[in-house]
Amino acid sequence: MSSIFTKIINREIPAYIVAEDDKHIAFLDIFPNAKGHTLVVPKEEIDKIFDMSEEAYLDLMRFARKVAKAQEKVFTGAKRIGMAVVGLEVPHVHVHLIPLNDMSDIDFRKKTELSEAEFKDIQQRLRDAFEQ
Numbered sequence: 001m002s003s004i005f006t007k008i009i010n011r012e013i014p015a016y017i018v019a020e021d022d023k024h025i026a027f028l029d030i031f032p033n034a035k036g037h038t039l040v041v042p043k044e045e046i047d048k049i050f051d052m053s054e055e056a057y058l059d060l061m062r063f064a065r066k067v068a069k070a071q072e073k074v075f076t077g078a079k080r081i082g083m084a085v086v087g088l089e090v091p092h093v094h095v096h097l098i099p100l101n102d103m104s105d106i107d108f109r110k111k112t113e114l115s116e117a118e119f120k121d122i123q124q125r126l127r128d129a130f131e132q
Contacts, residue, residue, distance in 0.1 A: 002045070003091055005045070005092040005094060006092065009041070016123040017123070018038060018127050019066070019127070022043075024041065024042055024043060024060060025040075026039065026040045026041070026067045026097075026130075027041075028122060028123060029096070030119075031111050032111065032114065033106060033107065034105045034112055035075070035112060035118070036126070037098045038071065038096075039095070039097075040060065040063060042056060042059075045092050046093050047093070052093060064097060066130065067097055067126075069129075070126050070129035070130040070132075071097060073132070074125045074126055075099040078100055079100055082096075082097070082105070082106050083095060084098070084106060
């Protein structure tokens with residue numbers, strides 16, 4: 001059975017996609033820790049990050065870096081962009097990129113509510129920054 005991320009990749013369910021190439025996709029987390037919390041996912045469905053080939057792992061990190069650089073342009077008030085790989089919630093490799101100002105911003109028990117308009121605004125600003 002396909003993961004929820006594969007369904008997003010295949011456009012079977014909607015997502016706030018901010019960046020994409022032939023091997024990866026990045027979209028906003030709908031239950032974000034902070035504004036701009038983005039998931040970076042390889043299109044190939046692999047459960048565990050360290051089961052990826054070295055080349056695929058490095059490609060994922062390069063793509064994640066590009067997304068994080070776009071986040072830095074959009075979220076200029078953030079002290080940094082944090083990265084986490086947990087892998088327990090969805091059996092498909094994914095990297096969390098989260099604008100941080102405090103350690104509590106990366107606490108996955110803490111969630112921020114955003115309106116549809118806020119999601120769409122962040123999506124567009126990140127898309128624009130990624131394309132620059």
